[in-house]
Amino acid sequence: MLACVAFPFATSAAEPADMLFVNGSVVTMDPDHPSATAVAVKDGKILAVGGAELADAYQADQTVDLAGRMLMPGFIDTHIHIIGKSRRAVSLENARSITEVQELVRAKAKELGKGEWIVGYGWDEALFAEKRNLVSTDLDAAAPDNPVALTRAGHHSIVGNSRAIKIAGITKDTPDPERGVIEHYADGQPNGIIRERSDLYLSFVPPPTPEEMKPSFVSALKAVLPFGITSIMEALSTIDDEPVGKGGLAGAQPRTNPTYKQFREIYAEQGADLPRAALYIAYPGAERLKAFPYKTGYGDDRLKLGPIGEAPGMDGGFTGPTAWTIDEYKGMPGFHGHAAMELAQADELVRTSRDLGWQIGIHAIGDAAIAALINSYATALDEKPVKDHRWFSSHLTMLPPLSTLSTMAEHGIWGAAQPNFLYNLEGRYNQTLEGERLQHINPLGTPLRWGVRMALGSDNLPIGPLHGFYVAVTRKGESGTVYGMDEAVSRIAALRAYTQDAAYLTWDESKKGSLTPGKLADMIVLDRNLLTIPDDEILQTKVDMTVIGGKVVYKR
Structure with a gap:
């Protein structure tokens, strides 16, 4: 039986807990107690980590039978961008072709009307069926009457259509801006892509309101x-x-x-x-x-x-x-x-x-x-x-x-x-x-x-x-x-x-960062164990539940 790591509790009666996770493969990330099968939570924190004995030691408002699933600390992403959408924006993260991008831009142009700026984020040429970058002519075909500027995933380059290029005052003779690069077609004309200086387009876009x-x-x-x-x-x-x-x-x-x-x-x-x-x-x-x-x-x-x-x-x-x-x-x-x-x-x-x-x-x-x-x-x-x-x-x-x-x-x-x-x-x-x-x-x-x-x-x-x-x-x-x-x-x-x-x-x-008594109850349930599954199953893994401070904030 796994040892129980817990605050002291009386053996005569079960102590109250808010949540109890049982029958799991618990990866604690605590080097002193790396594995367990059960975790008890109270008042937003880890109350106890141990084995089957926790089911008798604690009476919980909610018990989750993990049925062998993996329980671990929640992931901490040390570099992420929270990106909002204005009414002008199209979401491009899921676009799998230039044709699909064009459809999204075309629909937004119809929604906004002629002359209105269209922006977007998240395109990635590696995901496109065409296996090439977006360029100005692609966007001209979708929205000839609107200036368009779409930022690539990662924020390091942006592509504009002919109207956006004209508004930005960019010609074949425009020198590269400080810290940036303007790309060109074979004939020397700008192809709409600008590296590292998205402001050359976006400074002309009317700002959204905070609301x-x-x-x-x-x-x-x-x-x-x-x-x-x-x-x-x-x-x-x-x-x-x-x-x-x-x-x-x-x-x-x-x-x-x-x-x-x-x-x-x-x-x-x-x-x-x-x-x-x-x-x-x-x-x-x-x-x-x-x-x-x-x-x-x-x-x-x-x-x-x-x-x-x-x-x-x-x-x-x-x-x-x-x-x-x-x-x-x-x-x-x-x-x-x-x-x-x-x-x-x-x-x-x-x-x-x-x-x-x-x-x-x-x-x-x-x-x-x-x-x-x-x-x-x-x-x-x-x-x-x-x-x-x-x-x-x-x-x-x-x-x-x-x-x-x-x-x-x-x-x-x-x-x-x-x-x-x-x-x-x-x-x-x-x-x-x-x-x-x-x-x-x-x-x-x-x-x-x-x-x-x-x-x-x-x-x-x-x-x-x-x-x-x-x-x-x-x-x-x-x-x-x-x-x-x-x-x-x-x-x-x-x-x-x-x-x-x-x-x-x-x-x-x-x-x-670890499932240790006294720490915040930030943890996740996965449908398989990341430490034991074959490599080719890692990307198939699903998050079944996300818990922050003892509160379930996502459940699949």
């Missing part, structure tokens, strides 16, 4: 629950709409990502039904950050401030592609991507955030960008050591020089990575990288062997943690090709990076 966006923000937050995600780190929030003089920006316009203020309003009303959230805050500049009265950690167990991070980043990404690399891109002589900000700007961001007591988690995709970012971090920490800083490199997509990994380990700098990129971006990687750079893309094994701790997330490519788990342990892309098995990790290590280690990034490792 218009709020329902879709709530829907986007609830949409992560069926994936078994119980906590998120939203990667692109801002303080723009705070009061001017207290961090806010005069004339700030509503965005498709919720601001910290909007998050506060949503969580005050509906927080118990939503994933717990910590927010990356885009760096607002030194003066505004100094004026803002709060810093990392402010908030509660439902909503809190996380790092200064994601934006501005050190570089772009491979969905551009504009990631900043040490060696030139495959088949693109002389092209290394580029830095997205000057090194002096990065140093100022890091030092200011450090001095004001913020955690830092800056975007870096390419190996050159990662090396530059870690150098900036290390220099700032050497100048003025910060105890328990928990700074991290957001993405760590390419394997940086081993000297950079050594610096990370020495300074306690983490990586917050997305192994699922290898599944979703396999085609882009093969277009732009080769040899060892390709084999070691989205590394986990090497950083861990060098002493760099890793936490995992999705960056919405796709959101479901099972894709990241699958790649982390198999190193397979969507095609089934295996890349660099020395970057694979064990199944338990992958789960730890999505649970207990992910909780560390928000100083919550004593509150969540």
Whole structure:
């Protein structure tokens, strides 16, 4: 019989509990008590973890017979974007062809009328039957009388139609903008794709109202629950709409990502039904950050401030592609991507955030960008050591020089990575990288062997943690090709990076991330055991139930 790990209880009568899970395969992620068959919950926390004896020890309002299913801590996504929809928007995440995109755009044009902007997010050429990028002529055919601008999944490129190109003032002679790239047809005319500078189109789109966006923000937050995600780190929030003089920006316009203020309003009303959230805050500049009265950690167990991070980043990404690399891109002589900000700007961001007591988690995709970012971090920490800083490199997509990994380990700098990129971006990687750079893309094994701790997330490519788990342990892309098995990790290590280690990034490792008595009852039921099923069943796994704070927030 499994030992019971619990608060003391009388043997003469069953103690009350709110929920009791029995007859399961419980993976606790607690190294002292890694497995069990039953869990009791009371007042939103884990009351006891043990075996069949818990059924006699506790009388619960609700008993769940797991019937052998897996019970584990909820997934924590350390990098996700909550994206709302305005009335102008089309959802493209599920589009499987350019024809389907055209149908969605055509329907929206009919709904809005001539001349109205149409926007959208989530297209991915790797998923299209045509196996090519969207270009302006595709959108012209669907909406010749409307300006259209559709952002690719990952946010690193956008495509506009001829009307959008004209409104943006882009011609064949327009030079590449700072930090961006304008793509062209063979005849030199712009083909509508712009890398890293979606603002060249979107700055012309009439902004939505906060009231218009709020329902879709709530829907986007609830949409992560069926994936078994119980906590998120939203990667692109801002303080723009705070009061001017207290961090806010005069004339700030509503965005498709919720601001910290909007998050506060949503969580005050509906927080118990939503994933717990910590927010990356885009760096607002030194003066505004100094004026803002709060810093990392402010908030509660439902909503809190996380790092200064994601934006501005050190570089772009491979969905551009504009990631900043040490060696030139495959088949693109002389092209290394580029830095997205000057090194002096990065140093100022890091030092200011450090001095004001913020955690830092800056975007870096390419190996050159990662090396530059870690150098900036290390220099700032050497100048003025910060105890328990928990700074991290957001993405760590390419394997940086081993000297950079050594610096990370020495300074306690983490990586917050997305192994699922290898599944979703396999085609882009093969277009732009080769040899060892390709084999070691989205590394986990090497950083861990060098002493760099890793936490995992999705960056919405796709959101479901099972894709990241699958790649982390198999190193397979969507095609089934295996890349660099020395970057694979064990199944338990992958789960730890999505649970207990992910909780560390928000100083919550004593509150969540494992099924341990006294911790928050954030847990999920899966229809099969991720530690024992064959590799080819991992992506078939279903989340049967998601529980946050002892409340069932999703049930299949």
